[in-house]
Amino acid sequence: MYQDKTLKCKDCGNDFVFTAGEQEFYASKGFENEPQRCKDCRAARKNAVKGAREMFPAVCAACGKECQVPFKPTEGKAVYCSECFAANKNA
Secondary structure: OOOOEEEEOOOOOOEEEEOHHHHHHHHHOOOOOOOOOOHHHHHHHHHHHHOOOOOEEEEOOOOOOEEEEOOOOOOOOOOOOHHHHHHHHHO
């Protein structure tokens, strides 16, 4: 039913593909308009509106590696790097 479409980004002017899967997703959400920006320009616009996320230095409680976390670590509470966090989450 849906076929890939090549669209032109209104910000950078580059061509990008609006895939059949994306079209189906848009239709399932009730969106009527096609995207006007490529993935990179959408992400840049989102980050510009949202602002940069403040990161805090920490040391992973599992592996001891220095890392950055998006919250201020509380003394006495374990903080994990992204790899150890993912491993603990899947376990």
